[in-house]
Amino acid sequence: DTEVTQTPKHLVMGMTNKKSLKCEQHMGHRAMYWYKQKAKKPPELMFVYSYEKLSINESVPSRFSPECPNSSLLNLHLHALQPEDSALYLCASSPGKGGVDTQYFGPGTRLTVL
Amino acid sequence: AQTVTQSQPEMSVQEAETVTLSCTYDTSESDYYLFWYKQPPSRQMILVIRQEAYKQQNATENRFSVNFQKAAKSFSLKISDSQLGDAAMYFCAYRFYLTQGGSEKLVFGKGTKLTVNP
Numbered sequence: 001d002t003e004v005t006q007t008p009k010h011l012v013m014g015m016t017n018k019k020s021l022k023c024e025q026h027m028g029h030r031a032m033y034w035y036k037q038k039a040k041k042p043p044e045l046m047f048v049y050s051y052e053k054l055s056i057n058e059s060v061p062s063r064f065s066p067e068c069p070n071s072s073l074l075n076l077h078l079h080a081l082q083p084e085d086s087a088l089y090l091c092a093s094s095p096g097k098g099g100v101d102t103q104y105f106g107p108g109t110r111l112t113v114l
Numbered sequence: 115a116q117t118v119t120q121s122q123p124e125m126s127v128q129e130a131e132t133v134t135l136s137c138t139y140d141t142s143e144s145d146y147y148l149f150w151y152k153q154p155p156s157r158q159m160i161l162v163i164r165q166e167a168y169k170q171q172n173a174t175e176n177r178f179s180v181n182f183q184k185a186a187k188s189f190s191l192k193i194s195d196s197q198l199g200d201a202a203m204y205f206c207a208y209r210f211y212l213t214q215g216g217s218e219k220l221v222f223g224k225g226t227k228l229t230v231n232p
Contacts, residue, residue, distance in 0.1 A: 017130070031218070041224070043205075090159065107158045108158070
């Protein structure tokens, strides 16, 4: 099973709202990732968690706040977003044990900020 | 810094024909991994094939194969017997491993949109 699930599939929020995106995997992977993807563009890395610790933050604005409650779950908390933050947010996971660590992607959450 | 270049924004192929997507990259490392991912209109990113730089042999997965030219830093994807379901955005990606923390980082090319004509 190479499934990464993400909820919700679609999210519309105002600039003053607080919302959260959720990602889950049950493959025993120890590395999890958040990417942002604009239309017709490649994914851009936002955050990397390794063994539940934040290992990479690609200078993402503080209105995006990641959280890794356990090895299977990854959240992205959203607050005071801007319309330009509208995008597809992808979660991915990989074994995190070195060697050929293939990243497996979820279907994404389509976020619209009004 | 590692960069990945896909010079073909769009490609088209007739069903059952063969098509080759190009990818070049720049790196100073000697050992690394390269990937091709496919993202159909339904948007889920799916791994197509991967290549380890230290392996001379080109990777093959059913109808998908790569032409890996390490000296030229080229990593093209060949799709044989193209099918309608192959229509998607294809991304070439370079992976480097972060020894601290045990995670990795993927650098993607800009993608090639493949259309398959019936």
